[in-house]
Amino acid sequence: MNFDLDEEHNEIAELATRILDDHLDIEVLKRIEDSQEWFDGGLWEKFVSSGLIGATLKEDVGGAGLDIIALVCLLRSQGQYVAPIPLLPTLVSAMTVDKFGTEGQRSSLLPEVVSGSKLLTFAVQELLNDQFMEPDTSYENGAINGQKIVVEYAGLADSALVTAIDDDEPVICIVNLKDPSITMQSSDSTRGEPLWELSFNETPAEKLGGEESVAWLFQILLVSLCAVQLGVTETALKMTASYTSEREQFGRPLATFQAVTQRLADQFINVGGIRLTTFSAAWRLGANLDALEDILIAKWWASERATEIAHATQHCHGGMGVSKDYPLYRYTLWNKHITTSLGAGTQTLRSLGCLLASS
Amino acid sequence: MQENDQILDSPIQDEESFRTAVLDFLEGNCERVKESESSLEDDPERVKECRKFQKELHEAGLAALSYSKEYGGAGLTKKHQELFDEIAREWRLPNSPLYISHGMCLPMLDQYGTDEQKKTFMKECISGEKIWCQLFSEPGAGSDVASLSTRANKDGDEWVISGQKVWTSGAHYADLGLVVARTDPSLPKHKGLSMFIVDFNDPTVEVKPLKQISGGSGFNEVFFNETRVPSNRLLGDLNQGWNLAVSMLMFERVSIGAGGGSLTADRSPTLIELAKTLNKNTDPHIRQILSDLWIREKIRRFIGQRVRDSVAAGRVPGPEGSIAKLNGSLLARLFRDASMEIIGTSGQAWEIGDEEAEKWAVGCLAASGVSIAGGTDEVQRNIIGERVLALPKEPDPYKGASWDSVPRN
Numbered sequence: 001m002n003f004d005l006d007e008e009h010n011e012i013a014e015l016a017t018r019i020l021d022d023h024l025d026i027e028v029l030k031r032i033e034d035s036q037e038w039f040d041g042g043l044w045e046k047f048v049s050s051g052l053i054g055a056t057l058k059e060d061v062g063g064a065g066l067d068i069i070a071l072v073c074l075l076r077s078q079g080q081y082v083a084p085i086p087l088l089p090t091l092v093s094a095m096t097v098d099k100f101g102t103e104g105q106r107s108s109l110l111p112e113v114v115s116g117s118k119l120l121t122f123a124v125q126e127l128l129n130d131q132f133m134e135p136d137t138s139y140e141n142g143a144i145n146g147q148k149i150v151v152e153y154a155g156l157a158d159s160a161l162v163t164a165i166d167d168d169e170p171v172i173c174i175v176n177l178k179d180p181s182i183t184m185q186s187s188d189s190t191r192g193e194p195l196w197e198l199s200f201n202e203t204p205a206e207k208l209g210g211e212e213s214v215a216w217l218f219q220i221l222l223v224s225l226c227a228v229q230l231g232v233t234e235t236a237l238k239m240t241a242s243y244t245s246e247r248e249q250f251g252r253p254l255a256t257f258q259a260v261t262q263r264l265a266d267q268f269i270n271v272g273g274i275r276l277t278t279f280s281a282a283w284r285l286g287a288n289l290d291a292l293e294d295i296l297i298a299k300w301w302a303s304e305r306a307t308e309i310a311h312a313t314q315h316c317h318g319g320m321g322v323s324k325d326y327p328l329y330r331y332t333l334w335n336k337h338i339t340t341s342l343g344a345g346t347q348t349l350r351s352l353g354c355l356l357a358s359s
Numbered sequence: 360m361q362e363n364d365q366i367l368d369s370p371i372q373d374e375e376s377f378r379t380a381v382l383d384f385l386e387g388n389c390e391r392v393k394e395s396e397s398s399l400e401d402d403p404e405r406v407k408e409c410r411k412f413q414k415e416l417h418e419a420g421l422a423a424l425s426y427s428k429e430y431g432g433a434g435l436t437k438k439h440q441e442l443f444d445e446i447a448r449e450w451r452l453p454n455s456p457l458y459i460s461h462g463m464c465l466p467m468l469d470q471y472g473t474d475e476q477k478k479t480f481m482k483e484c485i486s487g488e489k490i491w492c493q494l495f496s497e498p499g500a501g502s503d504v505a506s507l508s509t510r511a512n513k514d515g516d517e518w519v520i521s522g523q524k525v526w527t528s529g530a531h532y533a534d535l536g537l538v539v540a541r542t543d544p545s546l547p548k549h550k551g552l553s554m555f556i557v558d559f560n561d562p563t564v565e566v567k568p569l570k571q572i573s574g575g576s577g578f579n580e581v582f583f584n585e586t587r588v589p590s591n592r593l594l595g596d597l598n599q600g601w602n603l604a605v606s607m608l609m610f611e612r613v614s615i616g617a618g619g620g621s622l623t624a625d626r627s628p629t630l631i632e633l634a635k636t637l638n639k640n641t642d643p644h645i646r647q648i649l650s651d652l653w654i655r656e657k658i659r660r661f662i663g664q665r666v667r668d669s670v671a672a673g674r675v676p677g678p679e680g681s682i683a684k685l686n687g688s689l690l691a692r693l694f695r696d697a698s699m700e701i702i703g704t705s706g707q708a709w710e711i712g713d714e715e716a717e718k719w720a721v722g723c724l725a726a727s728g729v730s731i732a733g734g735t736d737e738v739q740r741n742i743i744g745e746r747v748l749a750l751p752k753e754p755d756p757y758k759g760a761s762w763d764s765v766p767r768n
Contacts, residue, residue, distance in 0.1 A: 125704055127704075127705075130703065150704050186711070187708045187709050187711060187713075188708065188709055188710075188711050188717060189709075189720075190707055190724070195707065197710075248766070248767065249500075249501060249502045249503035250502070250503045250506070250755070251756070251757055251765055251766050251767060257737070259737045259740070260737070307696070311727065314727050315730055315731065315735070315736070318502070318731055318735070319496070319501065319525065319526045319728075319731055321727060322572045322573070322724075322727060322728050322731075323570070323571065323572075324569075324570035324571060324572065325570065332572060332724075333572070333724075336723070336724075340703065340706055340707045344699065344700060344703070346644050346645070347703075349644075350644070
């Protein structure tokens, strides 16, 4: 069996990495984080002009027709550099429109996403309701009513995919975020970016797909979160390995103390687990195989084990781990953000338990 | 020891009137709370509030209960302090900026100060008029704090201190600090250190706040640029600074792990309330987490009680401080994970200005400092291994070598 990535996947990962490496440094990150929007427009422009935003969309809308593994490669690179751009919301939303949309929906949204003139996001989480397939937001007669929380980049995106209930069936709707019937409120967040609370009041909405599309969106979202977490944890561990190799106490590098080495070796296994389960889940989803079980396992690793990685990497940095003058803390914040997105360890285990019990 | 134990076990003579006095004061000056406030806040308003509160507490004769009246204490017993702490746990005392002054510096002054030093410093420390900080860690000396390189050179009747300290909690509002500096580099690293009382209003002392992951700035970098200190500000004996530092660290560990104050208050009740509010109290997994936390907090209370009783009986805190500190650090992580598990997405984003929601996220991020501050978990485990279990020490190739001949960074 060959577990290596294909040539095209390696190429796209290398291209993304090169752009990120050229563009981002601590000063750029600080500037973007201090801004209201938390959006690096220059970096986004480079992703657009290199064809990375369209890479995973079909060719007729200007894309390159690559698969979900390519999506994972892109998001993993973003995680490695903790790059503040709406890659996940835009790509996942665009791929969902690409897969389930009518010709009209695809052509009205996707070419402009590929060309960089439109940003997309999704609004799927609700307060006190962790049932993705059973939203309280309702769809009726071409309009939605309800409330969504922790929406990323709602202040910048043009359209959002919103999950709702149509009679008894969960559906995805396309909503124009500039519509005056929407009330938006930004909130503070752990990662520092504004996250939005959206209230829909008879907001015009166009149905994109039914139950199948909602299930697919749930799955690709989880895979995408895992992919970002993979990049985040890989870099955090790499930084910790080099920090503990350089930092000396008691006349020798910290990394020569067994308590440090062994804890970091455990984290290597944890990162490896996230990598394997994420790629396995992504591959199954892309191959149209039953993927939910693998996806939930991957999300468990990307939440529960990732938490261990965050704590170990931070701890082995001593005081530097909590200082904002040292870059590691960003990786911890991203890690926490992803861990709690769409259910942390317990919620994921519960879903997995239900799945296993019903099979 | 036996004699002390007897004193400890004997009831307080004036228990009822003392209890009434404490309750009267708390009712007049504090709010009742279900939970403790977080410590080491950087808000200047809170420091002001703290000073005012402590002044009133002192005037009411309820501050530093077991310390001698001569030096500004209340001249009562440790048992009184125990009782006070027990009653005060139900209240929000706005005195967290004094945590280091009273938890670490005051016992050091009391134990090692000359009569003159005690008379000069203890009363103002007790009354909150002067706030203290402690300065051990340096950029190159964290876990290996004994290798520190801030120098104190004798110049006539003065000491001249030069060097940099880091992670100094509260230095930005402190009036005085206890500084460990190297007085003889030709001695082995543990032998050539001394402890000094330094005035933080001196313009050669430069304090720079550090920004933390949780958004706050509780600690600082501190630079001493040839700071001149009169020789009567040496605390304890010359070149005995390591012994003082160890005993101060023990006071710190006891404070963090077993102090009985806000840092060691039970937090599971708050979490149980949160689970109820969010309708998660029927979830079997959440219930297990809460039960586990509750049990562990009960064990912490027992450990804390043992440590405090031992200190109250006049024993110098020993390695049990490490057990308490390590346990406190494990509990902080357990609490953090449990709170994030219960609060879900609200731990990720909250309405601007919603302090109640924000506190969970900030608390989550602040928890990681607990396993570092006051000696890392690894340092505590080594101490427990060597001093409690009597395991052999790790071989040290530089044992006995003079500080200036040993490599360091």
